């Protein structure tokens with residue numbers, strides 16, 4: 001129930017909208033009940049007056065009937081309008097609220113969530129919360145107020161009638177919803193989880209279609225999706241049949257209530273304690289009053305699903321970010337040398353630290369390489385410099401300022417990254433370039449692409465820079481993707497450049513061309529290159545060699561172990577057809 005209270009606090013800014021929606025819903029319901037009761041009374045009065053030959057004024061009841069019919073229609077329209085408006089505002093603000101909590105968690109804390117699961121939380125779970133307002137909160141508020149009013153109304157006629165009416169209303173409005181909530185709790189929770197699992201499985205299946213096909217296991221994935229779908233459908237079927245059953249029970253309660261009313265009231269009429277038209281009025285009133293409690297079983301059934309969704313959202317919202325941002329504004333950076341001082345860091349639940357007491361100083365405008373076998377901690381060094389994680393010990397300074405004093409966004413504005421995993425968005429080439437600098441002119445874009453040696457290729461495409469690159473850039477080769485990354489880095493024009501194995505996986509000729517482009521990009525910037533191969537080491541001023549997170553050597557390129565240097569010769573600038581770097 002803690003979730004309910006937390007949700008209520010999120011709903012608070014919309015309480016006036018909600019109040020208005022609830023008031024309109026109550027007025028609509030009352031108008032309907034008055035319409036039914038007045039019609040019953042009016043028809044019965046007219047019939048008895050006609051039979052007795054009595055002249056009566058039918059204008060006043062007719063006005064009441066027409067008035068309540070119009071009020072019911074207008075009220076329903078207004079209530080839908082207000083409640084939908086409130087719901088959409090609420091959902092919009094919940095999405096923003098969730099995204100605000102999600103963003104600081106990226107990428108460190110989100111690595112344990114699949115993108116399909118996150119998508120499910122952002123979309124389906126937030127949508128499930130709107131049920132809480134429209135299908136739970138509003139009906140409950142309407143039922144509480146209306147049942148009170150109905151009981152008072154019946155009390156005026158007879159305490160026995162009030163007691164009987166209230167008894168059946170409570171049976172339909174409390175007992176059935178409690179049963180419904182109990183039955184819906186487990187499937188509701190499973191539906192939230194299974195929807196997320198299904199989305200994850202479908203995304204995995206589509207993205208990994210090539211691998212699944214190559215290894216001949218598409219059937220297995222299809223079976224997994226099928227199993228999840230069946231479980232989901234089974235739970236949804238159970239909820240639907242429960243919903244049908246509870247609706248039938250509500251009608252049964254209304255019918256029984258009517259029978260009991262007739263059983264109590266007919267003797268009163270016979271004994272002259274109640275005029276006959278009043279009996280017709282009370283009969284229709286009783287039937288109509290169950291409209292107040294009819295939505296409650298379904299509302300409480302949805303409660304389980306909504307609370308499960310809320311719990312899944314709060315699980316993310318309550319996660320502590322891996323990096324705590326400073327309170328004040330970031331200090332201004334005037335220099336861009338990078339200094340790691342005795343930096344140690346271990347990932348949560350890791351067997352050993354990813355980095356242990358690493359120190360490295362890269363003077364402004366110079367280049368350093370971090371080299372080491374796979375898993376030696378090179379990327380971790382970048383992750384710490386980009387403030388995706390916080391070191392467990394030691395400090396990282398840029399221009400003498402501890403990066404802990406800088407906001408992540410301000411820090412990352414000073415850094416461009418070219419890595420082997422360039423993410424290309426499902427957009428045009430131009431849009432993919434503009435993310436580095438949204439204000440870049442076409443001339444600037446083309447200049448960057450010329451230096452990155454990709455302009456000629458783009459210019460030859462029928463749609464040039466407006467060519468759609470496809471999801472994750474499938475329409476570009478690995479080398480072309482990396483050139484786009486270099487062009488992005490040029491457009492960003494940041495003083496610090498991080499190169500994360502930028503030539504990994506490319507053939508020698510492409511690697512050589514790319515190194516030429518990178519050489520232009522590195523000019524005048526503080527560069528940190530990580531690699532597990534010696535390619536490009538001749539262009540750096542110092543090399544740090546890591547092994548299992550520890551420094552094993554540090555100095556000029558001669559400190560690189562002999563075994564690595566022999567490979568290095570094959571990739572020297574001369575071998576790549578490049579001029580030696582000027583001193």
Ligand SMILES: Nc1ncnc2c1ncn2[C@@H]1O[C@H](COP(=O)(O)OP(=O)(O)OP(=O)(O)O)[C@@H](O)[C@H]1O
Nearest residue numbers: 111347350354373374375376377378379380381532
């Ligand atoms: N997000 C993570 N969560 C937990 N452990 C991680 C994470 N990222 C890396 N590690 C672990 O930390 C160690 C260092 O990894 P890191 O990625 O820094 O190595 P690397 O030298 O960049 O390797 P590669 O050359 O293969 O990219 C490894 O043992 C790795 O398993």
